[in-house]
Amino acid sequence: MTQLVNVHLIPSSCDERDFSDRTAVVIDVLRASTTIVTALAAGAVEVIPRATIEDARHAAQQTRGSVLLGGERDGLPIEGFDLGNSPGEYTADRVAGRRIVFTTTNGTAAMLKCRSAQQTFIGAFVNLSALADRVRGMDEIEILCAGTRGRVSREDVLLAGAIVDRLINRHGPTVRLNDEAALARDAWRGVASTDPHNSRLASALAESRGGRRVAQIGMQNDLALAAAVDGSRIVPELDSETLRIRIAQPA
């Protein structure tokens, strides 16, 4: 059976209806999706994404239990929040057993765009293989790159291409791609084909607009964390009714 895999390079290039009853994968490599994987891997109970700072504060007030506020605007920590958007901050001693209300400049809005999807997973290089295994065999997969303020982010597209490449390697010619998915795969192959140790991935992240921004605000270490392919088997899943992200159950 044919499997459809569509990539959307930026949220504005698609419509909420594109996700209806499909499997969605949301990508914001630098840094929201990397941070969410890290937080859940470190024992956070759930991550509650919100589009605005105001919505996040409101959700934190409404949430029972031990809540932390996390996120960023333009890469920087938000005043009064407990945590920024560096994956390195989301250690077990900070987040284990806690709920995290989370808002970022690009990633959370992209996640909320997929509400009509049957399932929505969060992808990063740190969980690439686990994510590909989780969605393999799904009939219709929509991969949404968060981008940066409406512009295409190289690192998000490279990850989309890496996911597409893994799906193709398993399923071969029965996978049908849209042009963006084919391009993303081309781009991933252009970077990764001769790069067994991911050194070119790390430099691609560092050179990208998002990577330069992360370095500029003194968080270079986040780039190495984001480029650590397959550091985790955690696949975060957004529950579209409760709008909470938890570790996905096995298919």
Add this chain to the structure above:
Amino acid sequence: MTQLVNVHLIPSSCDERDFSDRTAVVIDVLRASTTIVTALAAGAVEVIPRATIEDARHAAQQTRGSVLLGGERDGLPIEGFDLGNSPGEYTADRVAGRRIVFTTTNGTAAMLKCRSAQQTFIGAFVNLSALADRVRGMDEIEILCAGTRGRVSREDVLLAGAIVDRLINRHGPTVRLNDEAALARDAWRGVASTDPHNSRLASALAESRGGRRVAQIGMQNDLALAAAVDGSRIVPELDSETLRIRIAQPA
């Protein structure tokens, strides 16, 4: 000196002001830019791009001399026009010595978006090397992919990447790329790195949304014509004042 090379994957991702006083390259591989190169190579005096069918008819009435109307809508010839948008139609016996008023679904609108550029060139695989030679050394280059009805077209991005790759190979690390330019180059390398005879380029064109459309309307031959890398040394240039495309003079 640093050279900036920016790629825009679709016209909606940039603004007319992005081109101000810069060097623009417009790409619509399937098929407008391929056809324009072919027409000028076959001896057409000039190509006069217009955004709408009505504007094209009006321009044809206003133009002195021997005028032909050419172009397409949704790939198909336009009623009452002399020529469609197949490069193969633009032979010397049809177009030599003639002026061609030209309107296509995506390409002509993209060309008209670059009006504020200092110079605007038209790029296709058929004039890849000549085009790269012509813009090499320009300080600020904006490469605009026409796309298809607001969606990214794989073939246009691959050509953008091929141009970027040639500029980098000559200038090395002094070329600064935006994320889209880096991605386009990654994608081109993913397709072309092991493909000395461009067979993968031909199949990439055939697999793309635009290529499938061209095949669907029975014009498969156009795909081979569009994939004929460096078949021509012609570089078309749009005069932003008169809005006419002629063969560029040497720099």
